[in-house]
Amino acid sequence: MSVEAGRKKAKDQVNNQMELAIKMVRQRTEDLLEEIDVKSNAKLKVLNALIASAIAEQNQLDDFVDFSRKLINHGNDMDVLQMASACEQSSESVQTLGIPNLPPAMTQLQLSTNDMEECVTNINSCLGDVVPAASGRLLTSFKVDLAKSPKxxxxxxxxxSNGYFFIGIWCDDDKSRDRIHIYDTTFVLQGTIPNPRAAEKYHFAGIAIDDxxxxxxxCQGSNEIIVYTKTGDQVRTFHSESPEAVAVNSKGHYVVAxxxxxxxxHKNGKVLQTTPDPAGKNHKHIQxxxxxxxxxxxxxxxxxRVYDSTLQLKYRYGTQGDGDGxxxxxxxxxxxxxxxxxLTDLTNHRLHLVSxxxxxxxxxxxxxxxLRSPRNVSINHFGKLVVGESGGNIKFFEL
Structure with missing residues (x-):
């Protein structure tokens, strides 16, 4: 059963990576097609101007030829003398015509595939190898830029579920610096949601993704739960008394500590259930x-503290110290x-697995x-452990 479960998980991971690679190739293809249109239209703009110039000059040449033929066929000696000056001027103008040259490069576009070999190498690297999973192996990491003063x-x-990840940043000494960063699967920053209550000097924190x-x-100071789209647009806000943390359950309801x-x-703000929960000096987390x-x-x-679906306390886990549990x-x-x-164990620099x-x-x-000072943890769409450390390191581990 373990082997079959491993087979399915490995195949799912390969298929997920393939879909990501296809998505990236499709995006690159769309970018190239758009670039071809842009460059083609730019060339056509130049060519159309040259064509218009050539047509005008062709018309001038046709006028001169027509004039010359009439002079030869219908003129007499006196006519020739009277029209000689005009004929000479027309001849000079034709001799100075600048017929446009259209170099081949102006009309050709070509797809350069010089990097194909490197592309194949990158795809192989992206898909990786099938190897026995080593729990706790550091896969990759990146660092969020954090100010040191104020800290x-x-x-x-x-x-x-799409592989985007969201990083909350907190600053005790300057609440206007509280913000949420949004990154895509390649760790590229896609946007930032700033503190909407910075003017009132209220803290802004906590992240959950709804259905x-x-x-x-x-925002605890303003007693608000605030909902945003991934592009940073505010969807709605509603009152919740002194909220310290928020999660979303499988029914799509917002659970607020x-x-x-x-x-x-309910996601519209209506209270469905409530129960007392002890206050502390530090802000709570919830899941x-x-x-x-x-x-x-x-x-x-x-x-x-772990509560059941009716908000009845089931058990507590943990006591102060550095031993098991x-x-x-x-x-x-x-x-x-x-x-x-x-569970993250900040000062002991470790993660607990609790049944x-x-x-x-x-x-x-x-x-x-x-691992150094882990503050929060999540599992991404590939089943990897994502750990955010106090100092700004975001680390990805094999689970």
């Missing part, structure tokens, strides 16, 4: 799993399809894997 840090990391593909975030409450909202459980991280208490500044979480929870019933299973990643 900025990564607050949240999440991904969507419409929109970005859901919060407030300062003292846990509340489920929902496939079983509709709600995981609330309490950094101050060095534990997570112990955490020091827990922050972001994400969930596997089997209900397991992955659906709250039992410690293992440390997924640690300093030995190159």
């Amino acid at each position: 900025e840090m990564i607050s949240h990391v999440t991904t969507d 419409d593909g929109n970005i859901v975030t919060r 407030g300062r003292n409450t846990l509340t489920v909202h 929902c799993n496939v079983n509709e459980d709600v995981i609330v991280t309490d950094p101050e208490g060095d534990h997570i 112990q955490v020091n500044d827990p922050l972001g979480t994400c969930c596997l399809d089997n209900g397991d929870i992955i 659906p019933n709250g039992k410690f299973k293992q440390f997924l990643l640690s300093k030995d894997n190159g």
Whole structure:
């Protein structure tokens, strides 16, 4: 069963990579076709001007030939003498005609395929090799540019089903610097959502992706849940009391960890359920799993609280420390399809794997894997672990 599951996962990954490669080739093809049109139209503009000039000069030549024929066929000696001056002027004008030259390069376009060999190499590299999966292997990373003064840090990391990923940036000393960066699958920045409440000096943070593909975030100072499109357009906003974190459950509802409450909202803002949840000194994180459980991280208490779909507390996981089942500044979480929870352990520089019933299973990643101050974690559309570190590094690991 394990081998068959591995076979399916590997084939899915290859097919996903193929679809991504095809998508990139299709985009490149569309760009080339558009470029051909642009260059062809530019050449035609020049050619049409030359053709118009040639036609005008041809008309002038035709006028001279016609004049000469009439003079030869119908003139007499006196006519020749009277029209000689006009004939001479016409002759001189014809001798100075500048008939346009149309070089072949002006009318030809060619597709250069000199890089085909390199393209094949890149495709091979993109598709990679089928190898035994090594859990915890660092696949790739990139660094988000963060200011050092005033100090900025990564607050949240999440991904969507198309492979886009979203990075929350937080600045304690200058709230106008709070923002969300949106990156595509090749780590190219596609856009930034700035703090909409910077003028009021309120913090702006938290990222969840709803079932419409929109970005859901919060502003605690203004008691708002704010929803944006991926292009940064605001879709809607609604009231939620002192929101510290927001998640989206499998029903498409927004689950909000407030300062003292846990509340489920319909996406239009209507309150569906609410229950008390203890306040702490630090902001909470929140996540929902496939079983509709709600995981609330309490950094101050060095534990997570897990509620069921009716918002009844199921269990707490974690105590302060650095041993098995112990955490020091827990922050972001994400969930596997089997209900397991992955928890960031900031000060201990590691990730915990916790069973659906709250039992410690293992440390997924640690300093030995190159992990430093993990603040949030997500799983991308290829099943890779995406970890955001305080200092701005975004790292991709084999799960």
